[in-house]
Amino acid sequence: MTFEAGEEIIITFANMAIKVLHLKPEFVDFRGAITRIINEPKIKIQAVLLLTHKKGTIRGNHYHKKDSHWVYCVSGKFGYYEKDLKKKNAKTSFVILKPGDLVYSKPGIAHAMKAIVNTVFLAITTEKRQQRSYESDLVRVDIVGKKK
Secondary structure (H helix, E strand, O other), X not given: XXXXXXXXXXXXXXXXXXXXXXXXXXXXXXXXXXXXXXXXXXXXXXXXXXXXXXXXXXXXXXEEOOOOEEEXXXXXXXXXXXXXXXXXXXXXXXXXXOOOEEEEEOOOOEEEEEEOOOEEEEEEEOOOOXXXXXXXXXXXXXXXXXOO
């Protein structure tokens, strides 16, 4: 991936790394700022979703067969979890995402999010998100407790 602004933070746990890119504006003037979230000319983006996430609730707890997506924290704070279910005895990796943080979820990697405070985030996907096709690409797992 090509990113022109920001700093990369890599959290490694049990041979698996969650790469977090903390994005900063690349242009600022009296009108405001411009922050480039994704700069991937070879990736075809199919959907951009704006999600609200209430404090204490869990989203995700699944993996996608084909879809990959970026998760960008707009406001709030949440725990982001990943687990590679193909690896025997794999541990769950965890990082806290704050406004401006971006992570990439690969196909086949289980992921979940738990809101620490009320949160707003974007999911930027490589597959369409009509409910029928979304559900057929999804495999539900429980890597972070029970959903509320």
